[in-house]
Amino acid sequence: MKDWTTPKSKELWDNRTKLIAEWIPAGATVLEFGCWTRHLETLIAPSCTYIPSDIYGRGPDTFICNLNAEHLPTFPTADIVVFGGVLEYVKDIPRLIAHLNCKTVLTSYVFQRQWPWGNRRAEFIGVFEKCGYTKRDEVAYDNNIPGGVIMRFER
Numbered sequence: 500m501k502d503w504t505t506p507k508s509k510e511l512w513d514n515r516t517k518l519i520a521e522w523i524p525a526g527a528t529v530l531e532f533g534c535w536t537r538h539l540e541t542l543i544a545p546s547c548t549y550i551p552s553d554i555y556g557r558g559p560d561t562f563i564c565n566l567n568a569e570h571l572p573t574f575p576t577a578d579i580v581v582f583g584g585v586l587e588y589v590k591d592i593p594r595l596i597a598h599l600n601c602k603t604v605l606t607s608y609v610f611q612r613q614w615p616w617g618n619r620r621a622e623f624i625g626v627f628e629k630c631g632y633t634k635r636d637e638v639a640y641d642n643n644i645p646g647g648v649i650m651r652f653e654r
């Protein structure tokens with residue numbers, strides 16, 4: 500199992516997660532892909548329902564799902580789907596976004612050349628638009644990561 504942890508990246512990602520949490524209203528059902536330490540669960544309102552998902556078990560209630568699997572399973576029903584630091588590892592983002600059945604998607608992406616969609620920013624947003632989503636918000640999450648943003652899409 501890959502170890503995602505270094506103190507520096509943990510701090511950086513926790514900051515990103517904190518910003519994502521600010522977009523999650525009380526009472527929402529939230530499905531988080533690539534949930535890792537489930538930090539998001541600790542930041543959202545207690546009235547939210549949190550569904551953790553990852554390629555590895557991150558607690559007994561994890562919805563284990565490889566986003567690169569040949570066939571994607573039916574996802575649990577949720578108001579909001581979160582992808583924090585995980586779409587960079589997904590081979591077919593258009594297929595994944597078309598598979599969603601939620602109203603809101605909160606996602607990060609690092610628009611740097613080293614990542615598959617790093618120099619295709621407009622196309623990346625277009626993938627969501629094709630599925631009926633509109634980008635409502637965008638925030639850069641750390642000055643040390645040029646191109647590292649979080650986006651809020653709604654439909």
Ligand SMILES: C[S@@+](CC[C@H](N)C(=O)[O-])C[C@H]1O[C@@H](n2cnc3c(N)ncnc32)[C@H](O)[C@@H]1O
Pocket residue numbers: 503512513515516532533534535536552553554555564565566567582583584585588589
């Ligand atoms: C860089 S960490 C980000 C963790 C957390 N979301 C955050 O922002 O701090 C990437 C997470 O995505 C998961 N992951 C990587 N590849 C995946 C895949 N193909 N399907 C599902 N999850 C995956 C990893 O196990 C890990 O928990």
